[in-house]
Amino acid sequence: MRLAIVHVVVLLVLILIGVGGAGAAEPDPARRAELVTMVRQDCGSCHGLTLRGGLGPALLPEALAAKPMDSLIAVVLSGRPGTAMPGWSRFVSEAEAAWIVDALRRGFPPLSEGGRP
């Protein structure tokens, strides 16, 4: 019986990690490819294709680690007043912004050969 409770707890934890890590509405592969291109190429025009920073700050995992997820998602969607960072809510949904931030924090996927995802 004790063992069964442990199993249930472990299962619940795994489910929670799964939901929290992947996001409730993970974009489909085609959309993910578009988002990778957008982040690397268009966000990259200020943050660098390698995301090591340019006119805008670096977006590498170590640069974002200490920042809360929610505020990073808010910056993607609404921008940062007084800086050159615009809001991107016209082009990405909240779920997509969450996927982008999560991917950035884990190390963003590369563009494939020739610059295409």
Add this chain to the structure above:
Amino acid sequence: MNCRQAISWLLAGLAAVAVAGCAGRAVTDLRGTGDLGIVIERASGSVQIVDHSHRRSLGRIEGLGDLSHAHATFSRDGRYAYVFGRDGGLTKIDLLARRVDRRIVQAGNSIGGSISQDGRLVVAQNYQPGGIKAFDADTLAPVAEVPAEYAPGKFSKVVGLADVPGQGFVYALFDAGEVWVTDFTEPTAPRTRRFAAGKQPYDGLATPGGRYFMAGLFGEDGVALLDLWQPEQGVRRILDGYGRGEEKLPVYKMPHLRGWAVADGKAYLPAVGRHEVLVVDLTDWREVGRIPVAGQPVFVMARPDGRQVWVNFAFPDNALVQVIDTLEGAVIDTLSPGRAVLHMEFTPRGESVWVSSRDDDRVTVFDTASRQTQAVLPARAPSGIFFTARAARIGF
């Protein structure tokens, strides 16, 4: 004929053939560089060497590092291209031998550079460490450095670097809101003068000839103007309040300024946060018009004769290019050369323009008079296009 004679004749014949072969090769290889250029392939760290007389690629050179936001300047003989990569790489390419002549990594994060009036110094502008660095144009050996330390321990990103007469380089400090003028007359002991400019200068340009330097401001509506013939007068503000207090539209990519925005006595400048090109009279610096366009302008480039101005746009309108007739002061044509148009370069006399489309992996060459396509060249995620005609102009 004995055997020995036969052998010597045979050897002589072989030698003659060999010499003829070499001479023939040398003759075919002899050419000028006035119609050459490079196309940056930003995502693959490569460049193509192109020939704009025959609208063809002559080959590809790889291994140049991170070329997002790459820029190039040319030696005054037009033989070498200096390519500045985002990752601080500075690569000297031999356009004739089609190979890398030299390469150094000079900074952590760089966005461009320029060559001195006398052609001896190549100067890079850097974000990290913020400042400019001068190198010997032949050897790329370091010569001098001017850190953009605008307050104790505070360094600014440098933008808008332009070479000007008197071995001068003018540039703007994004974080400091200043314009600096550095004189490299004594290459190892440069002298710098500082001028307050305004909030967040994002790029700059020197007018043809190099008398005036203009810095576009992101943090306020206006353009900072410095007369380099009379720098003691300081920076004055032009186009002040061009946004009329209206809410700015979002800017998804910073506009660029370069010296070819000047046409027929007027400067054509991208508005920031407005879908307009601003027109300024160069005699009194007053706004004389504004031209509605399809999006946030990025490059506003005059055809060399000044009759047309071509404009490309920031995301999400970056699949378009618009053509302004400067006599009419209006857009006369809208083109769709492919997705994500990043740059345009006119041939030196302006009959053609080369346009890069990053997301369709091609460069399209247009006849500027008819706007008909003259050629399409495949390229991997192409961005900047730079022709050697820049070698002979100051301010690039």
